[in-house]
Amino acid sequence: MGSSDEMPVVLITGCSKGGIGYALAREFSANGCRVVATSQSQSTMSDLEKDPKFFVQELDVQSEQSVSKAVSEVIDKYGQIDVLVNNAGVQCIGPLAEIPIQAMENTFNTNVFSKDDSSCCTPHASKRKGKIVNIGSISIMAPGPWSGVYTASKAALHALTDTLRLLELRPFGIDVINIVPGAETIQTLSRIYPSKGVFVAKHKTNTCRDICERDGRLSTVMAIMHHMPVFVKDFLLTRSFMKMGAKTEK
Ligand SMILES: NC(=O)c1ccc[n+]([C@@H]2O[C@H](COP(=O)([O-])OP(=O)(O)OC[C@H]3O[C@@H](n4cnc5c(N)ncnc54)[C@H](OP(=O)(O)O)[C@@H]3O)[C@@H](O)[C@H]2O)c1
Secondary structure: OOOHHHOOEEEEOOOOOOOHHHHHHHHHHHOOOEEEEEEOOHHHHHHHHHOOOEEEEEOOOOOHHHHHHHHHHHHHHHOOOOEEEEOOOOOOOOOHHHOOHHHHHHHHHHHOHHHHHHHHHHHHOHHHOEEEEEEOOHHHHOOOOOOHHHHHHHHHHHHHHHHHHHHHOHHHOEEEEEEOOOOOOOHHHHHHOOOOOOOOOOOOOOOHHHHHHHHHHHHHHHHHHHOOOHHHHHHHHHHHHHHHHHHHHO
């Protein structure tokens, strides 16, 4: 890489410490990118803030005003955004019949509709080239119980990503990529289940390498399940959830 002006500028949403966005911020920076780390509160990114390699900004993906403000700050500083990583996301756990409509709306507003912020970054891609990276989820291949709203939001995001990639943004030189993680970290879930490891990965995310190595196996299993006849998939999922439930009862 040449001078620092030639290093790609990467804006990542949802970079709170301990999550996937944080690991991505560190990885992009280690690979010679200028990283704009954002999240809804600066306090969750305090150690990135102390590191001069990162430009840390508050950005609430649900607020148009907050998105425009953060994007203007970045354009003032760097003049371009080459890669936008739409990582911010929320979980929504519970039986479909019992989840309040406001919780569903919040999930879709954060995980799907906010991804429209790509439209405000697109014109800032340098030399009419750029990438939008959406963080989807492997869960859409074999949706389980209590995750219907979250999985539906991610399925919608996968569809929007395909639409943008195939035709809508290609003429502008913008690549649109869908990253499909398995079960990781899990900052979000450990807030919901502080003491139990239900559905929660046994590992903490440290680096992107950790994520890739662990996610490979789960993704393969989910992809195989996706192509199974529905009754086989239902049987296997029911069995594994009953087993998990029995373990957490102990
Ligand atoms: N972990 C997994 O197993 C897994 C699997 C598949 C897909 N994913 C996806 O990967 C992404 C990262 O998840 P994670 O596991 O790393 O969870 P996480 O640690 O909870 O990260 C989610 C991030 O999004 C931020 N966020 C939430 N609402 C926001 C808003 N309105 N505006 C801006 N930022 C907001 C959170 O900020 P606060 O800290 O302030 O809440 C946090 O920084 C999500 O899109 C998730 O759906 C995760």
